[in-house]
Amino acid sequence: MGYGRASSDEVLDSSVVHALANKMGLTISPEEAEVLTALLMNQMAAFQSFDSIDLQDAVPAPIFRAGGASDE
Amino acid sequence: MSELTDLSLSEVSDMLDAGTVSSLELVEANLRAIERTEPAVHAYASVLAEEALDAARAADVAIAAGDRRGPLHGIPIGLKDNIYTKGSLTESGSKVMEGFVPDYDATCAGLLREAGAIIIGKTHCHEFAYGVNTPPSRSPWNSEVYPGGSSIGSGVAVTSRSSFGALGTDTGGSIRVPASINNLVGMKATYGRVSIYGVVPVAWSLDHVGPMTRTVKDNALLLAGMAGYDPVDPTSAEQPVPDFCADLEAGVSGLRIGVERDYFFYDGLIDEIRTAVEDVIAEYRAGGAEIVEVSIPELAITQDALFTIVLCEGSSYHRKLIREHGDKYDPATRALIQLGELVPATHYLAAQQARRVYRDAIKRAFAEQQLDAMLWPTMPMTSAPLDALNAPRADGYPDTPVGSMCHHTFNANLAGLPALSVPCGISEAGLPFGFQLTGRAFDEAMVYRIARAYEREHDWHERKAPALAGV
Numbered sequence: 001m002g003y004g005r006a007s008s009d010e011v012l013d014s015s016v017v018h019a020l021a022n023k024m025g026l027t028i029s030p031e032e033a034e035v036l037t038a039l040l041m042n043q044m045a046a047f048q049s050f051d052s053i054d055l056q057d058a059v060p061a062p063i064f065r066a067g068g069a070s071d072e
Numbered sequence: 073m074s075e076l077t078d079l080s081l082s083e084v085s086d087m088l089d090a091g092t093v094s095s096l097e098l099v100e101a102n103l104r105a106i107e108r109t110e111p112a113v114h115a116y117a118s119v120l121a122e123e124a125l126d127a128a129r130a131a132d133v134a135i136a137a138g139d140r141r142g143p144l145h146g147i148p149i150g151l152k153d154n155i156y157t158k159g160s161l162t163e164s165g166s167k168v169m170e171g172f173v174p175d176y177d178a179t180c181a182g183l184l185r186e187a188g189a190i191i192i193g194k195t196h197c198h199e200f201a202y203g204v205n206t207p208p209s210r211s212p213w214n215s216e217v218y219p220g221g222s223s224i225g226s227g228v229a230v231t232s233r234s235s236f237g238a239l240g241t242d243t244g245g246s247i248r249v250p251a252s253i254n255n256l257v258g259m260k261a262t263y264g265r266v267s268i269y270g271v272v273p274v275a276w277s278l279d280h281v282g283p284m285t286r287t288v289k290d291n292a293l294l295l296a297g298m299a300g301y302d303p304v305d306p307t308s309a310e311q312p313v314p315d316f317c318a319d320l321e322a323g324v325s326g327l328r329i330g331v332e333r334d335y336f337f338y339d340g341l342i343d344e345i346r347t348a349v350e351d352v353i354a355e356y357r358a359g360g361a362e363i364v365e366v367s368i369p370e371l372a373i374t375q376d377a378l379f380t381i382v383l384c385e386g387s388s389y390h391r392k393l394i395r396e397h398g399d400k401y402d403p404a405t406r407a408l409i410q411l412g413e414l415v416p417a418t419h420y421l422a423a424q425q426a427r428r429v430y431r432d433a434i435k436r437a438f439a440e441q442q443l444d445a446m447l448w449p450t451m452p453m454t455s456a457p458l459d460a461l462n463a464p465r466a467d468g469y470p471d472t473p474v475g476s477m478c479h480h481t482f483n484a485n486l487a488g489l490p491a492l493s494v495p496c497g498i499s500e501a502g503l504p505f506g507f508q509l510t511g512r513a514f515d516e517a518m519v520y521r522i523a524r525a526y527e528r529e530h531d532w533h534e535r536k537a538p539a540l541a542g543v
Binding site: 017020021022024025026027028032035037039040043047049050052053054055058059060061 | 277315332369370372373376377380383392395398403407408410413414415419421422423424425426427428429431486
């Protein structure tokens with residue numbers, strides 16, 4: 001495992017992430033918030049990548065059951 | 073190095089049957105190997121020497137009385153340190169779990185003990201198997217390069233000949249990647265084939281536990297010892313466990329093997345591996361298999377789908393721990409766990425939708441082309457220097473080594489299909505690599521059969537790291 005995507009340009013103010021994370025009970029520093037913001041922007045890019053295929057009628061995969069996604 | 077430790081698991085198992093070696097001799101040989109190699113490779117988080125010696129003595133008594141339970145009885149193996157073992161440390165590579173001693177065995181560990189296997193030690197892993205911190209394990213193939221993860225210690229232990237086999241866990245490639253890097257056979261079986269009860273989760277819907285060995289037969293024997301329905305694991309499948317070795321020598325004549333090129337043979341695949349895997353394909357064709365070109369464009373979204381699912385499911389598991397022990401996590405692991413809490417539920421569900429689309433696409437390819445397996449490289453590159461994992465790739469391809477290493481492995485976790493890494497070469501720089509076979513759900517036996525057809529014509533599995541020669 002490894003989170004390998006290169007950092008994207010930061011377009012979200014890290015102070016927003018800092019405030020939100022701390023409100024959620026995740027105790028982080030402003031410096032950690034900057035890292036988290038960069039990672040979050042990567043995740044936003046990942047979400048947009050799903051637009052490359054048609055998901056409109058796809059029902060989420062059957063995951064937490066015997067055989068899981070193999071569905072056999 | 074003792075010659076005994078150069079033998080495969082199945083070879084020493086046959087010797088136990090024949091009475092030409094004792095379990096005590098095997099454990100002692102492994103302990104000597106540990107003593108010699110550990111100062112350099114650091115495969116083990118803890119070594120269970122006394123317990124292993126006691127178990128070996130008991131195994132020898134039983135075997136002498138004609139009560140050998142099966143091919144694993146009396147064989148020492150290693151277990152990744154995120155697998156619960158009753159009465160012994162299980163720290164999952166994290167200070168958060170420092171000193172934790174489970175009061176029960178993970179189902180896979182318990183089944184292997186029942187089969188008579190002897191747990192000689194717990195092997196290092198990345199913190200909670202996330203793969204972003206730096207465990208102490210080093211590869212005997214090259215101490216400067218990454219030995220693969222997150223089952224890092226299991227790979228290093230088996231390739232260092234300090235264990236006849238080991239268990240790893242695999243959420244996105246963590247068995248197959250270190251297997252490829254360490255010249256080993258590594259199996260991620262069908263989701264549900266092996267219970268994940270008692271294994272510290274990364275992401276419940278993607279997690280697998282499986283064997284890492286030097287040979288295909290060893291791998292099949294270990295999988296047989298741990299597979300089967302587990303009523304306490306809701307993800308466990310009620311599927312019969314076949315004899316994975318029954319058709320091991322049946323060859324590939326008449327089989328249909330799919331090859332997908334757009335995704336797996338992309339520009340990021342280095343030439344040495346491309347050439348070697350093309351040779352593997354040619355050998356299968358020469359052996360009577362029909363090679364079928366397939367197209368699965370949906371592979372393009374597997375990496376993003378897997379990361380999104382890992383982030384969300386992983387953070388769910390750590391929700392309480394990260395708040396109570398946040399300072400004990402490695403900063404890189406902590407950042408990913410915190411990130412998962414900030415990902416919207418719509419992203420998670422979109423990833424599961426994407427997973428459905430991909431799973432349907434690969435199932436369709438198997439069905440329409442009547443495939444017995446599909447084949448591609450395990451990794452698009454050999455391992456990279458430890459200090460350059462997040463730097464641009466040295467060959468100029470626009471990615472990092474970390475970004476590339478699991479490019480070829482995520483898809484099998486998403487689909488839940490069995491996937492096996494098999495050694496098929498050593499680069500000019502002396503770094504091993506392998507190819508990967510993906511099979512139909514619950515048809516691990518076919519995957520092993522196809523793998524064995526290649527293995528018996530080559531000696532990759534017999535090669536060991538040059539650094540071990542004088543140890």
